[in-house]
Amino acid sequence: MELIDVLADKTRAALAHLYNVTDAKISFEKTNANFAGDYTFVVFPFVRLSKKSPEATGEEIGSLIQNEVPQISGFNVVKGFLNFELSDDYWLEVAQKRVANGVSIPHIGEGKKVVVEYSSPNTNKPLHLGHVRNNVLGLAMCEILVANGYEVIKNNLVNDRGIHICKSMIAWQKWGNGETPESAGIKGDHLVGKYYVEFDKHYRAEVKALVEKGLTEETAKNEASLMQETRQMLQKWEDGDEMVLTLWKKMNAWVYAGFDVTYKRLGVSFDKIYYESNTYILGKAMVQEGLTSGAFYQKEDNSVWVDLTADGLDEKIVQRSDGTSVYITQDIGTADLKYQDFKMDKFIYVVGNEQDYHFKVLQLILKKLNKPYADGLFHLSYGMVDLPEGKMKSREGTVVDADELMEEVVSTAQKQTEELGKTEGMSAEQLEILYETLGMGALKYYLLKVDAKKRMLYDPKESIDFQGNTAPFIQYTYTRINSILRAASETGLAVKFELPDQLAPEEKELIVLMNGYPDAVNAAANHYNPSEIANSVYELAKAFNKFYHEHSILGATKENERNFRITLSQVVGETIKHGFGLLGITVPERM
Numbered sequence: 001m002e003l004i005d006v007l008a009d010k011t012r013a014a015l016a017h018l019y020n021v022t023d024a025k026i027s028f029e030k031t032n033a034n035f036a037g038d039y040t041f042v043v044f045p046f047v048r049l050s051k052k053s054p055e056a057t058g059e060e061i062g063s064l065i066q067n068e069v070p071q072i073s074g075f076n077v078v079k080g081f082l083n084f085e086l087s088d089d090y091w092l093e094v095a096q097k098r099v100a101n102g103v104s105i106p107h108i109g110e111g112k113k114v115v116v117e118y119s120s121p122n123t124n125k126p127l128h129l130g131h132v133r134n135n136v137l138g139l140a141m142c143e144i145l146v147a148n149g150y151e152v153i154k155n156n157l158v159n160d161r162g163i164h165i166c167k168s169m170i171a172w173q174k175w176g177n178g179e180t181p182e183s184a185g186i187k188g189d190h191l192v193g194k195y196y197v198e199f200d201k202h203y204r205a206e207v208k209a210l211v212e213k214g215l216t217e218e219t220a221k222n223e224a225s226l227m228q229e230t231r232q233m234l235q236k237w238e239d240g241d242e243m244v245l246t247l248w249k250k251m252n253a254w255v256y257a258g259f260d261v262t263y264k265r266l267g268v269s270f271d272k273i274y275y276e277s278n279t280y281i282l283g284k285a286m287v288q289e290g291l292t293s294g295a296f297y298q299k300e301d302n303s304v305w306v307d308l309t310a311d312g313l314d315e316k317i318v319q320r321s322d323g324t325s326v327y328i329t330q331d332i333g334t335a336d337l338k339y340q341d342f343k344m345d346k347f348i349y350v351v352g353n354e355q356d357y358h359f360k361v362l363q364l365i366l367k368k369l370n371k372p373y374a375d376g377l378f379h380l381s382y383g384m385v386d387l388p389e390g391k392m393k394s395r396e397g398t399v400v401d402a403d404e405l406m407e408e409v410v411s412t413a414q415k416q417t418e419e420l421g422k423t424e425g426m427s428a429e430q431l432e433i434l435y436e437t438l439g440m441g442a443l444k445y446y447l448l449k450v451d452a453k454k455r456m457l458y459d460p461k462e463s464i465d466f467q468g469n470t471a472p473f474i475q476y477t478y479t480r481i482n483s484i485l486r487a488a489s490e491t492g493l494a495v496k497f498e499l500p501d502q503l504a505p506e507e508k509e510l511i512v513l514m515n516g517y518p519d520a521v522n523a524a525a526n527h528y529n530p531s532e533i534a535n536s537v538y539e540l541a542k543a544f545n546k547f548y549h550e551h552s553i554l555g556a557t558k559e560n561e562r563n564f565r566i567t568l569s570q571v572v573g574e575t576i577k578h579g580f581g582l583l584g585i586t587v588p589e590r591m
Helices: 003-019 044-050 054-068 088-101 129-147 163-175 188-212 217-223 225-239 242-266 284-293 327-342 353-368 402-420 428-448 471-490 505-527 531-550 559-582
Strands: 039-042 072-078 081-086 113-117 151-158 272-275 304-307 315-319 346-352 377-382
Touching (some): 054 072, 054 081, 088 505, 113 327, 129 346, 129 377, 129 402, 129 505, 163 225, 163 242, 188 217, 188 225, 188 242, 217 225, 284 304, 315 353, 327 353, 428 531, 505 531
Antiparallel strands (some): 039 081, 072 081
16 A cells, blocks of 8 residues: 555544544645645644644644654644655655666556547648647647556547638649649648748738728628639539549648658657548538437528537537538537547547637537547647747748747757757767757747646747756756766666665655656646646756755765665656656757
């Protein structure tokens, strides 16, 4: 039994003995860093039973528990907070087990299957900074869930059809002059994105001209010849027009080739890719199912709706009067298709928070259709990424392109590393790998260290800083540990666990943080929040640097202390590497 469980049992017994309480909910918190102790129990709820002050109540409970738990070396009471301090012998035992067992994560997801849908790009533009957050968040959640024992299927639904795709196609037809990625010397997704911007430029000019002739802006937008041509092209696509389909396939192929390059650099991959062009008509059968069951209803114009007012929402159309699908119809059908394919217990959608309402509607509809997977649907809603310069706009070409961003962070990592003079003795190939590792690590970590639900400001220069809560700081800590281990090996020192004569506060802090790391990995899975791992690893790296500056490791005067510190350093390095691996970040062996 874990000590925390023992503490809970003894606390429950103490409350029953002292106050005849048999149904108390027992929980412990980590003691506030400003006070002595390791675990804290809040006694305020029991003051009315003890009829004593919070301090006296804490003393009474603490004395009883200390006598029952030998690992407790002392306790103190601060107002209504009972802080237990555990003995050095206990923490050394924890360290010994950690050395023997390696990084071990409780498999809270054993036997459960999860589909994680992320990325979901449109094929009319290259990936941008917002997509980067989506991809690194989705990848991290997949790795975290696997570490927790879940079977994970990485899934991507590509939005490869629709009016926005036709805009790029129309623009290329009109102004492309047969340009290809090869002739232009640029990635295919960038080329197609260029024509998406080109369409908007000409479209806005045409709308402006129509408004100047006296039309309202809304009428001008609808009557502009470019928009009419685009709608006609979409209709031809849906009718299976051979020429339109040939152009569509050609331009999408350019985009996919471009996406693959970006995905590879991000370290992103998928087990299954669905395409909207194959799934957009799915769900129509389920609309009929909903009409039959009474979950949906039909209006006089033959459009089909679902009434969600009793659930605090509104009425939602699920099929137009002409029998065509709307976006939610496709998602209903695609969700069912994926369940038939995988029989998953959970289905996680990694999608920005502008779609919060959409996914509430989707889950409610699936529940009304009595689908067995409805309760397992979870929208991992994340905040938008802002820049110091303001909001990004794809149509106007003001987005931060993912490829350019990656190039920038790697270039900045190179510059920063060279300025610090940390590249001696490394070959050109080793340096290229190092700069890529530092730059991509900086980008991913900066996006993942913030709670996914929060909107964030991304500053590329700040992300590369070798000080503070950044990937380069943590990666440098890892290489520092590797340097110690190499030096130990080169001088013939064995890496073996030995008990020191006494445990320094900095050593205890490292053990406590490593002991809490598996809990952070479990919490990250339960809360769908990789930042819990990022912050756990950062605190560990920060504590190691404090330990490193306060104590000599290889130069320790006593052999047992030296061996203990070398081994302690080794397991800290293993934990950092494991945590970064779950975030999709690699660590350099030297720098």
